[in-house]
Amino acid sequence: MSSSSPHDRLSSITSHIMGSSNPSVFTAATVAAAPEDPLFGLMKAYREDPSDKKVDLGIGAYRDNNAKPWILPVVKKADNAIHNDPNLNHEYLSIGGLADFTSAAQKLIVGADSAAIKDKRICSLQTISGTGAVHLGGLFLSKFHPQKPTIYLSNPTWANHNQIFTNVNLPIAKYPYFHASTKGLDFEGMMQTLTTAPEGSIILLHACAHNPTGVDPTQDQWKQIAAVMRARSHFPFFDTAYQGFASGDLARDAWAIRYFVEQGFELCVAQSFAKNFGLYGERTGAFHFVSAPGPDAAASSANIASQLAILQRSEISNPPAYGARIASRVLNDPVLFAEWEDDLRTMSGRILEMRAGLRERLEKRGTPGDWSHITSQIGMFSFTGLTEAQVLTLREKWHVYMTKNGRISMAGLNTHNIDYFAEAVDSVVRGSA
Ligand SMILES: Cc1ncc(COP(=O)(O)O)c(C=O)c1O
Numbered sequence: 001m002s003s004s005s006p007h008d009r010l011s012s013i014t015s016h017i018m019g020s021s022n023p024s025v026f027t028a029a030t031v032a033a034a035p036e037d038p039l040f041g042l043m044k045a046y047r048e049d050p051s052d053k054k055v056d057l058g059i060g061a062y063r064d065n066n067a068k069p070w071i072l073p074v075v076k077k078a079d080n081a082i083h084n085d086p087n088l089n090h091e092y093l094s095i096g097g098l099a100d101f102t103s104a105a106q107k108l109i110v111g112a113d114s115a116a117i118k119d120k121r122i123c124s125l126q127t128i129s130g131t132g133a134v135h136l137g138g139l140f141l142s143k144f145h146p147q148k149p150t151i152y153l154s155n156p157t158w159a160n161h162n163q164i165f166t167n168v169n170l171p172i173a174k175y176p177y178f179h180a181s182t183k184g185l186d187f188e189g190m191m192q193t194l195t196t197a198p199e200g201s202i203i204l205l206h207a208c209a210h211n212p213t214g215v216d217p218t219q220d221q222w223k224q225i226a227a228v229m230r231a232r233s234h235f236p237f238f239d240t241a242y243q244g245f246a247s248g249d250l251a252r253d254a255w256a257i258r259y260f261v262e263q264g265f266e267l268c269v270a271q272s273f274a275k276n277f278g279l280y281g282e283r284t285g286a287f288h289f290v291s292a293p294g295p296d297a298a299a300s301s302a303n304i305a306s307q308l309a310i311l312q313r314s315e316i317s318n319p320p321a322y323g324a325r326i327a328s329r330v331l332n333d334p335v336l337f338a339e340w341e342d343d344l345r346t347m348s349g350r351i352l353e354m355r356a357g358l359r360e361r362l363e364k365r366g367t368p369g370d371w372s373h374i375t376s377q378i379g380m381f382s383f384t385g386l387t388e389a390q391v392l393t394l395r396e397k398w399h400v401y402m403t404k405n406g407r408i409s410m411a412g413l414n415t416h417n418i419d420y421f422a423e424a425v426d427s428v429v430r431g432s433a
Helices: 005-021 039-049 073-083 099-110 129-144 161-165 185-194 219-230 255-262 298-315 324-330 333-366 389-396 418-429
Strands: 122-128 151-153 172-176 202-206 235-240 265-271 284-290 381-383 408-411
Touching: 005 324, 039 161, 039 219, 073 151, 073 333, 099 122, 099 255, 099 265, 099 284, 099 324, 122 129, 129 161, 129 235, 129 284, 129 298, 129 408, 151 161, 161 172, 161 333, 219 255, 235 255, 235 324, 255 265, 284 298, 284 324, 324 333, 333 418
Parallel strands: 151 172, 151 202, 202 235, 235 265
Antiparallel strands: 122 284, 265 284, 381 408
């Protein structure tokens, strides 16, 4: 029997335990290093490049003609009004978000006179921007779709789609989208896959200004896409991140979604206000679920809303207020709304000018290749067709930063750097960089 006191024994055990450490569960072997996010890695490399010639064509955020972020004048106005509003506080929003915001967001995307609104068969929740909306939709489909079907993504697509749908365990497949030689839509390939995909598949569709290609179906092609999706009972999942930003016309950029709703599809929409309000960091977005018309539609919609609220509660509890307050002020005030439309035309107009200017410069130089896709593509991005090797040369020798798939953010071009960029492209295409 030991003669030491209980106190001594306890300190001996404690020192024994504290002196040695438990083997770690999360060793470097268990948790491998993740690759850096390519886009954010690119941003970092750009920031660290000391060259005064550097050009940032990577990130999908609007820049003015001086390559500076642009606060929309109408957003500044709404922001001032909010600061001076004595009735505002920092309380939580409800789980579904700011009701004035979600109802206005709903009208904006399906149209104020949509039958889905009149029939009370659309439910909407405010989300953490478009990413949060895509995630909430994916999570809902993964949990509630009785067949848990495959979700088909365009090839290529916004890279985060793959990560988000993988995280919610939805099986993923691709449909052809970009035609490398025409640099336009591979409509035949797309239709072929939509026809042969298992009945009832989920099809993710970019509503306008496809990221990363800038290639959209025509209205006639959308009608054919809808027809095949109807015949095959596919479920449309629309992602809309560029309404009004693409063409400068809010209704035109929402045309495909409104058409599908009119055709009586059951569908969902992930809506971002990052680009069209310049509210990138404020994480302002909405998720909408439209039930198919029918006697039970309103009841199903109410049930769906209740389940979405449970999912939202467990993930973010309730969404952030600031960006939604700004968007809500603008969307619900006819005068501010008209000013917003002017701001949208300013952004989309400058981008269209850059598209025309770049094409004209490359054609004037006789840069080998056909550059008509620069103006036929639409929105923030252009898929230039430059190869990965050319992209690398542009970065190393010319300090021009773009994603390695050859995508450029048109908003990164301006009257000060467009000549330099055209010269750089001309040089790498000729292989003489
Ligand atoms: C196609 C697409 N979907 C969704 C988003 C989501 O963006 P955010 O989460 O910033 O609203 C983006 C942004 O680049 C996008 O291009």
